[in-house]
Amino acid sequence: MAGRREERSAHKRAEIVAAARKVFTTHGYLGASMDAVAAEAGASKRTVYQYFADKEQLFATVVLDTVDRGHEYFRPRIEALAEADDLDEALRRHARGTLAGIMNPEVLQMRRLVMAEADRFPEVGREYFERSWARTTGLLAETFARLTERGLLKVADPERAALLYTWLVVSIPLNRTAFMGNAATYTVAELDELADEGARVFLAAYGVGG
């Protein structure tokens, strides 16, 4: 019985977080109200407050929940890269997956929201940065170190190489989208081509040569 009650409770909590994500990314932090979150979740405001003490706590939870789900997307893709035999092909595949993941509308909205609120909530901004960006590039840095040991890359500073690689792959569409919103649309083929070029430039600088 206790187990089923906990399950229902976890389910309700997840519904509130999903509703809050939608309200925050649509209206911003200041424009979001606990009333709107409750309405979106189909719950009473009292229920929302049973799970979250205030709007600030709910905001932090929504941001970190999105980050953790993002990491679950990127982690297996990086692990696959570490085991690669054909690095050229594996890096292109990884680059395409990374760019597609970053250009997910939910990820883009959350990124913009956290940046916009970085002055108001520096701790949320820092935790977002460390748990999303820094954690993912940290895992990628370990992978580049491993690939260097295996003789498939020559990387002296794995952390910096991981950051530069990621930016080579994601920067162009990510920046355009940050300013242009939905007006900056890309086809899958265009994104794949940008990912391929990022991987190519990276291998020119950090590969072991032809």
Place this chain on the structure above:
Amino acid sequence: MAGRREERSAHKRAEIVAAARKVFTTHGYLGASMDAVAAEAGASKRTVYQYFADKEQLFATVVLDTVDRGHEYFRPRIEALAEADDLDEALRRHARGTLAGIMNPEVLQMRRLVMAEADRFPEVGREYFERSWARTTGLLAETFARLTERGLLKVADPERAALLYTWLVVSIPLNRTAFMGNAATYTVAELDELADEGARVFLAAYGVGG
């Protein structure tokens, strides 16, 4: 007489724009008031309205004024690059100047402000993007095409190469600063080293070889 009156008028207008930049970047668009701008400029609110019809028009003016002054910083540095003989050295110098320019606190604040308001003012976001980012990388693309003609680079798609080069140079500190605000500090030596590495990676992929 008319000339001096116009001069005084242009001077007053510039004072209002400078005051508005400070108010908008400190308080955001919604938190900024025409009263606060007038107080910061040491002018009456009536005077502010003589120059700007409303807050939205003032906001657009402030953004584009910052963009135009930024372009005047970047333009001569790109032109110098086009004339380079020692490309390796000239590219490192250009990269260092670019990164220092982007990491200027006023530029960072304006960039964050425009991104935060991109949903509310898509036209301002688009014009910011086109007049700052796209104009500067457009000039850089012309320069890379010229350097390719001169046999100092091998660049097939100058626009894409210009974007990738810029991101190689600025991404790491720019992204960290976007989320961490003032907590993400860099020394000049650290920025120079990141700029040098960006230039090195670019030349590995697009240079004519050693």
